[in-house]
Amino acid sequence: MADIDSGIAGRSACLWYLAGVLAARDLALPRDADDGVDITLIRWMLSLSPEQRLAVLQGFVDSVAELTHDSPATEVQRSA
């Protein structure tokens, strides 16, 4: 899987995320554990490097910010 960088756009990260989840589900492995946790998500995350996992998280928060651009997750007020 191609290396992904922090510069990846949030929307692209989402598509990449969905592609990974769908690919993991195609493996026909048990999907849910007894407690309802989606194992395919965990398997897919574990297939990534730590840096790629961080990029997935970054893609998520970027996507949320993009979708809610009028009320972003973080406001930073610079001091004078």
Next chain:
Amino acid sequence: MIRQPPKFKEALEVLARHHVDFVVVGGVAAVLAGAPISTFDLDIVHDRSATNVARLLDALTDLDARYRDLTGRVLRPEARALEGDGHHLLLTSCGPLDVLGRIGLGRGYQDLIADSSIERSVNSRSASSGWRR
């Protein structure tokens, strides 16, 4: 006023660039370990030695860190406070950053580092520095 989502990797790279010794904990650590969850802040436990706190302060200056103060005051972290075992809930140019002297059961950096399994250097010339979880 700057509006932006958290930038986890950039924050970690600033800390590593200043050779700060720390362990990533909390939600980002869970993601690094493969948990499919999300979080909006970065939590670290830092080495509270005077030399490391000085490096941490330099990094926090680069990150324009200040306490998350609901009244709008700009309160900057100071060395003496960072050498203690309290929690410092900061807002930076890379998003919320919680700098923790100790976490559950009173565990500090030295207690956690033995169980940390990932180390990454920002570049090949700083192999002794990096971020850990």
